[in-house]
Amino acid sequence: MNHAPRSIWTLARRTERLRPSSIREILKLTERSGVVSLAGGLPSPQVFPVEAVAEATARVLRDQPREALQYAPTEGFGPLREWIAADLATGGWMVPPSQVLITTGSQQALDLLGKVLVDPGSAVGVEAPTYLGALQAFAPYEPAWVTLACDAQGPLPDALATPSAGGTLRLAYLQPNFQNPSGRLMPGARRRALVDQALRLGVPLVEDNPYGELWFDAPPAPPLAALAGEGAVYLGSFSKVLAPGLRLGYLVAPPHLHARLVQAKQAADLHTSGFNQRVAFETVRDGLLQRHLPAVRARYKAQRDALIAALETELRPLGCDWTVPAGGMFCWVSLPGGLDADECLPHAVAAGVAFVPGSSFFVDGGGQGMMRLSFATAPAARMADAVRALAGVIRLAPSRHPTGMAP
């Protein structure tokens, strides 16, 4: 066998922007038994509706096997698109099914939006912190990142007007519901103010909503997209309410943009598995989610409560702080002055607990003193031990600013 020199392959310039995900590298580490993962945003496997999926799958393969196993339209399976439009309508947002595009997880929706909307140098606004996967999806299209100033309610409307890279933002990427990683929920008044400002300035909004159904006490305000008309694209997902292993997400886009996204999707993977789309439709069509979601919410709320209780006991005395999320999967924790979460991580994994360092979620080098803790994966009974292990690591960690140096 000949061995061509490595240099036979010339990489595209955009590959300089591709970076391995620390989340997924950590996930690999924590697959070994004995580590409690507060790292990945993995749904609790205890809440997968296994029986309902198994029954739906058996029906699909009994009643429509050849349709399910054949090539299918790029736009998605018609009845599933209709179900999604009807589901959004129950939240008060009317969209025609023709504006829905089924994607291979909502991660693919981010990739398609990057491909269709982002030129090298385009100003793309993101929250600080923001979802790591969105940074990864957009990065190869070489945007100029613009960090949007935020408060506890989300991005400040005026932040849309001040892109540091100059010119209008090509798009602003937002997660209004239980944001990954901050857990933040945007109130209705902030949503209205943001949409008004976006429409006034001509800033298109990309609204990502993977966690909206995971509310604990009250559902979130209606989506930005319901207020923004053709000024927003909306992303939804079956990963958190049904099962991520099916890789089913969707986007809702204005017609002329939808047509371009369909073309981009056709080039990217022809279509999302029609088998999985039919399985998902058969699983949810008779109202499974309405019956199933209360149990999911109750479990995550209990796990959040266990995590917060453990943080109070173990990390409050060390000077840590956090916000208490009203839904979703994540708690955002600040370390006491000078501690570096990236440096703590290997010690934490050695001590049997994993988290994601905050620096992963910033485009401009912030977040060293922050950690994202997921309360979705680990059962409530394990939270106390996990946080105790974390406290041990924090107690022993050297400050980034040793005594005697600048604070």
Add this chain to the structure above:
Amino acid sequence: MNHAPRSIWTLARRTERLRPSSIREILKLTERSGVVSLAGGLPSPQVFPVEAVAEATARVLRDQPREALQYAPTEGFGPLREWIAADLATGGWMVPPSQVLITTGSQQALDLLGKVLVDPGSAVGVEAPTYLGALQAFAPYEPAWVTLACDAQGPLPDALATPSAGGTLRLAYLQPNFQNPSGRLMPGARRRALVDQALRLGVPLVEDNPYGELWFDAPPAPPLAALAGEGAVYLGSFSKVLAPGLRLGYLVAPPHLHARLVQAKQAADLHTSGFNQRVAFETVRDGLLQRHLPAVRARYKAQRDALIAALETELRPLGCDWTVPAGGMFCWVSLPGGLDADECLPHAVAAGVAFVPGSSFFVDGGGQGMMRLSFATAPAARMADAVRALAGVIRLAPSRHPTGMAP
């Protein structure tokens, strides 16, 4: 509801390269009953191993439901990667499973390769004609197309040395087995000559092999990648041997390139459905394909024979010509002088038969006098009627060069 002006969305420059696929637009037309489709490359649904898939699916959801429905590694399901490496080894090509990356159909592999390898202006060599889906996948990365001169055996080795755009080819994209659309099979000697030339010139090869298992009388020669070492990436697919609705393909790449492709895939869709990967593995692990493929080959061979017989009866007298493919799904037909296949298509669909015009498969405007006929989808018994309808359309079609004008 506010209505933002359409211009709020600025499209990226690369979207100028996105074009709707005439194949898929035609597929939509031909979904109405009464049209015999010789257009799409859809496998015959009669050959889907429905029972085996149903049994495998039931096993997966009984024995490993929570693993199958959870997030999974980007690289793919380990046992499926090992199965693929073992399957390639039976053809004489030894690759470690770590070089296999599972993709969401082999279409996604093309997209990832475009993303990682193609800069705007990169010279990308393609056969003439070539696979339309590859043109669509690479196009948004803005390559400079280079048409490789071909004969009946495939691209001429010297064609790799003469990119009209200047400089070395960033990659050459080839389908050596029963090429889509020409049906051409590359003999072993040509493979060796092409690989030798590619290695000498430093031209990386992307070898796409969706149809290799669909041989009728003898299997094809070993893949180019088996000869080229780290000078080739190989693409395979479960769509033609198992079922396209699962959206399962794979690529085999040299380690340093594999790592980049994994990063690009993570950004594109995190991972391919772990449910589907486990279903596919459970379906094929005990040798199902070896038992199943002879029936698939026999059916496609019978359908090819029926198509060729109908062509002899109906189209030979009209001055058409074609080659007889030794496998795969496609027959490539030339129309008599001056006829334009694009102009014939709407008349053909009205007459109840669909095909894909040859111009879809060229980057430089060739192929107007050619048609791709698929013998995979329609049953043998319907070929005679379909080709008779086509003959009627050809008989009535106006020449592109009306009498009295230049030939």
